[in-house]
Amino acid sequence: MQNGRTAFLFVAPALVLYAVFVGLPILQVFAYSFFTWDSGTIRGFGGLENYTRLVADGVFWTALSHNAIWVVLTLAFPLMAGLITASILAERSPRTVRLLSVLYFLPRTIPMVVVGIIWLWIYSPIFGLLNWFLDSVGLGNLGAAWLAEPNTALLSLNIAGAWTFFGFCNIIYLAAIQSIDPSLYEAASLDGATWWQKFRFVTTPLLRSTTLFLGLYAAIEAMRFFDLVYVTTSGGPGYSTEVLTTHIYKTFFLVGDFGYAAALSVVLLAIVLSISGISYRMLRKP
């Protein structure tokens, strides 16, 4: 009993801070979502009005679909590339491993706003590095206004996002591979397994929980990301790169419709919490 009380006293400061700076604001947002607002001022109680608006809000559904596409693309590219490069890297000398993993991880240390500016310059239709490169290798006809065309904008942004996430996946996979018992690889070699067979039948199955962690982490991040889109395209052209967070931002700050922005935030919170719940359950399984 005494121990429980002492433990609670130790936890209490953090709990109070969490309640004040996380719990209360969430409750406040939840409460806001039941009111109608005008220019940042409460107009009256609206009940579920803001939630019923979601059904007919085309921008909301477009944004949600873009978040989903982002999740799929993130799972498809950075995770896969991180796994393959980590598998190759694990067999190299410690010096090579250190050097390359630092290089791969470097983009992850750059703030997303700066990443956005870097890729704006790379994709610029006037003086962009990408179009210049394509021109210089005789592929100028493939050049495009990458962030200005609806059919390339979201994919181009995802590549920028993948550039920052790939190094993180690589480091996590590398650590996981290095913790695999080397005797398993030795046994596979004695059985005549090729590199690909060892990767397919030893490495990949043993990295199940790592992949699960990275996948769910990527999914949560994909629902929350904002800065890269806002800096580069603000959701445009049209609604081509609109995601839930940019829709919430515009509804809140620009339109001043705090109630609807709060309802959108509650929905986003529910999605993120659901993914977190699933990940928690899956990661707990042995």
Place this chain on the structure above:
Amino acid sequence: MKRNRLLAIMTGTCALAALAATAAAETSVVQWDQFSSSGATSSGPAMEALIKVCEGELKDVKINRTVAPSIGIRDAYRLAVSADKTPDLAYTWPAASVLAGYARTNKIAPLDAYYDKYKWENVTPFYRGRNSYQGKIYAVPMEQDLMGVYYNRDLFKKLGLEVPTTYAGFKDVVEKLKAASVVPIAFGNKDRWPATNTMSLLMGLSTGRANEEKVFFGDEAWTNPGFKLAAETFQQWGKDGYFPRGFNGIGVDEANALFLGGKAAMNVGGSWFLQDMARNAKFDIGVFMLPPIGDGVAPGTMWGEGSQWQISASASDAVKDAAAAYVNCLTSPANRQTWVEKGYTVPIGTTAEDLAKWNTLPLVKEFFGQGLATADSNFYDLHTTLPESVTQVLYPELQKLVGGDATPDAFLATMQDAWKVAIDKGERWAP
């Protein structure tokens, strides 16, 4: 020794009392404005100079100034208002419709009594209307915003081009520029607001002010022939190579750099770029007004105040009085010259004759000389006329329209839907 100490204490007490009395008499006004030193609205030097002048004139007024960049001031101001921390005095954009939102929710003070006291006759009925809501005036507009076409006079001379006086002539100039492999118009719409200004100009030149008013303040729908002509024209500009490739991915600063670097011949822009254009053009820069597009439409340009001085409803009466007196000083005929000469900002009420006398750039005189000549037919700015909920639909829809991803009919139908929703919710501003 004791006597000296007593004397020192008494002297100190008297000095403190005098200081306290001065402080008590002084009224502090918290001011937010967007006058920075570079980029759009870079009239910072004029603002700084005039604060000194006005604090000197109004001995009991002390200004506590915060500069918020024009790009973020409207968001910052909205947050401050919603948290009941409205600054005593603010100079923010956009005007009219957003101002009406704050008036509707009683966040800013009506200024009718101050209009009676200080007259402010330079604020004409047009401008008074744009700063009114349900019969009361809520702000003092100051600078005049105009739209025009900046052009590279050297390049025009080199290619043997004349400033167009008709829309057909304008199209001819564009074709000749394209034939010479020069980008005709430096236009970048990544930031989304530039297209709104261009559309404002095209709408006015396609249908005229009176027809615009039928939509903005009457029952006419957006899907009218005049607005359709404007939408078709804008889309045609996008399709026919009037703009650089990938314009929806080019920032406004990049587009300006394209023009200032001599790689584009024209820039359809506003007077809010005057400072940047005048300071950075390494060629002979000129400006002309885009000729009318629709049949029988009078020449004119988009104009408005863009931003305005507004006073918090929650400020004390003393602070409101001090803020109004200070605004009176800032906008006085004597101080208009400072705005023009140090800030390249032309306050409302300034005439072409004033500009001719004052020490300012030829480009400023040229721009306002032409814009003020059509005062009776100048038309509305969508940014300041539409409620924010409609503007936030307009931004992406214009990117789709000009990029060729929506037809003019689809664009206008979407705008009409957003417009109707805003009207139903009571968000429409009318003078």
